[in-house]
Structure formats: structure tokens, C-alpha cells
Amino acid sequence: MCEKDDLGLISYNDVTRRGFTAMAAGGIAAAAGAGAAVAAAAVEERNVMVKTPDGECDAALFLPQGLGAKPGVVFWPDIFGLRPAMRDMGRRLAGEGYVVLVVNPFYRGGDAESIAAKAAPLTDRMEKMKVFGAERAKHTDDAIASDAKTFVAYLDALAETSDAKVGVQGYCMGGPLSFRTAAAVPARIGAVGSFHGAGLTTDQPNSPHLLVASTDATYLVCIAKNDDGKDPQSKVILTETFAKTGKSGTVEVYGGDHGWCVPDSAVYNQGEAERAWGNLLKTYKTALV
Numbered sequence: 001m002c003e004k005d006d007l008g009l010i011s012y013n014d015v016t017r018r019g020f021t022a023m024a025a026g027g028i029a030a031a032a033g034a035g036a037a038v039a040a041a042a043v044e045e046r047n048v049m050v051k052t053p054d055g056e057c058d059a060a061l062f063l064p065q066g067l068g069a070k071p072g073v074v075f076w077p078d079i080f081g082l083r084p085a086m087r088d089m090g091r092r093l094a095g096e097g098y099v100v101l102v103v104n105p106f107y108r109g110g111d112a113e114s115i116a117a118k119a120a121p122l123t124d125r126m127e128k129m130k131v132f133g134a135e136r137a138k139h140t141d142d143a144i145a146s147d148a149k150t151f152v153a154y155l156d157a158l159a160e161t162s163d164a165k166v167g168v169q170g171y172c173m174g175g176p177l178s179f180r181t182a183a184a185v186p187a188r189i190g191a192v193g194s195f196h197g198a199g200l201t202t203d204q205p206n207s208p209h210l211l212v213a214s215t216d217a218t219y220l221v222c223i224a225k226n227d228d229g230k231d232p233q234s235k236v237i238l239t240e241t242f243a244k245t246g247k248s249g250t251v252e253v254y255g256g257d258h259g260w261c262v263p264d265s266a267v268y269n270q271g272e273a274e275r276a277w278g279n280l281l282k283t284y285k286t287a288l289v
Contacts, residue, residue, distance in 0.1 A: 072155030076174030165190025
């Protein structure tokens with residue numbers, strides 16, 4: 001489930017961004033006291049280029065300030081790629097004490113702005129989706145494994161990152177990419193978060209769930225209610241996979257539709273998004289050590 005089921009994006013302007021960031025800061029303060037809200041504001045953002053075997057990937061790097069070396073996190077966006085909403089989510093996570101690399105998953109086709117510009121003039125939703133879908137089609141298993149190794153190595157080389165395990169999280173298409181990241185760098189990935197992930201369990205020999213056995217990570221799989229409605233067996237397969245492989249994994253269907261976690265999504269569900277975010281932080285706190 002991805003392109004054909006995604007209802008697209010809403011306008012994410014200065015007003016809506018302020019609403020999300022204010023809500024995020026308020027949630028942090030409520031959860032951990034005013035000091036956490038201060039930490040959330042003390043984040044440095046850098047636009048970086050990460051050299052890969054296939055070129056250069058533009059990415060947003062977020063560094064928590066004044067907290068010492070912290071665990072790194074690879075952040076895979078959804079089908080719409082690197083954009084302001086993804087940056088805001090990366091910034092928020094960095095405020096919680098993580099060095100976050102939000103990547104442009106489509107860098108093989110150009111930088112994030114140029115790819116978004118191709119879709120911008122199109123008025124039909126499915127025509128827009130075709131632009132991003134064409135870039136996603138370049139994601140061979142080998143390409144993603146190569147990217148995963150490169151992104152983790154990039155984080156590990158930073159002075160700001162600790163030697164703790166690395167986290168990886170993904171939304172929509174980023175869900176399976178997170179599973180593949182854990183399999184590509186099993187010695188370094190300690191936690192995987194998938195949010196309304198698309199195609200985690202398939203009948204193909206390269207299905208993401210078949211990679212779990214080769215990883216050493218804790219999994220948090222947050223499933224959209226409409227995704228579950230169309231494929232109720234997927235959660236069963238995932239739960240059985242974690243049990244059979246002896247991996248720690250939480251699989252839950254949330255009360256939001258596909259895309260509910262992302263603040264510029266047409267189906268953004270603040271309450272369920274916050275619950276998923278809280279569970280992600282709990283997972284990282286225990287697994288990224």
C-alpha cells in the first residue's frame with residue numbers, strides 16, 4: 001500500500017508548521033518537564049551531502065546542542081521525500097537527544113527540491129504520485145543496502161555521535177527501507193521503527209519481513225487501520241516472524257489511516273501520531289545503548 005492509497009499532502013505553510021512545532025514542544029515538556037522543551041529548541045540543522053557509491057545524497061542533519069555525544073538515527077521519508085515536514089520531525093527527534101540524518105531517498109534522480117519541482121505543476125494526484133513512484137522504482141535491494149551502509153557510516157564518523165547502537169525509522173515506503181537498513185548493517189542497528197509501512201510482508205523471496213532473522217534490532221511496527229483492513233494477515237505474519245526469530249517486536253494497528261503520522265499528510269491524526277511518537281522514543285531509549 002503506498003501511491004494509490006496515499007491521499008496526498010496538505011499545504012504546510014508557516015502557520016501549520018508553527019502549530020506542529022509548538023504542539024511538539026508542548027508534548028515534550030509535558031512528558032519530561034520544561035528542560036526537555038529547552039533541549040528541543042537547542043538543535044543545529046545542517047544541509048549536507050553524503051557521498052555514496054551511486055553519487056551524492058542531499059540530506060538534513062540535526063544535532064542536539066550541549067548534550068555531548070548521542071546515538072545516531074537514519075530517517076527514511078515517505079513517498080513524497082525530503083521536505084519541510086520531514087525536517088520538522090527530524091528536528092524534533094534531535095531535540096530528544098539524537099543525531100538525526102533525514103535523507104533524500106530519491107537522490108539518484110536529483111536533489112529533493114528538483115524532484116518536488118517536477119511534481120508541483122501537476123494537478124492530478126495520481127500524476128504527481130507517478131513522479132515519485134518513478135524515483136522509488138530505482139530502489140533495488142542492493143541499492144538500498146548500499147545506501148544503508150553509507151548513511152550509518154556517515155553518522156558513525158561524526159564527532160557528535162556516540163558509540164551506541166543506531167536507530168532507523170521510516171514512513172510509508174520508508175518502513176521496508178528501515179527493515180533493509182537493519183539487515184544491511186546488523187551490527188550497528190539497534191532499533192527499527194516502521195510507521196504505516198508499505199509492503200512489509202509480501203509473497204516474494206525478498207520480502208522485508210524475511211530479513212528480520214539476520215538483524216539484531218528491536219522493532220516497532222505501527223500499522224494504519226486502513227492498511228490493516230486491506231491486509232489483516234500482515235500483522236499476524238510480522239508477529240509470528242518476531243516470535244520465530246526471537247527478536248523483540250511490537251506490532252500494533254493504530255486508529256489512523258495510511259499517512260497519519262506525518263504533519264503535512266491529508267490524514268494526519270495528531271493524537272495517534274503522538275502515541276506512535278511516544279512509543280518510538282521508548283523504543284530508542286531502551287534499544288540504542
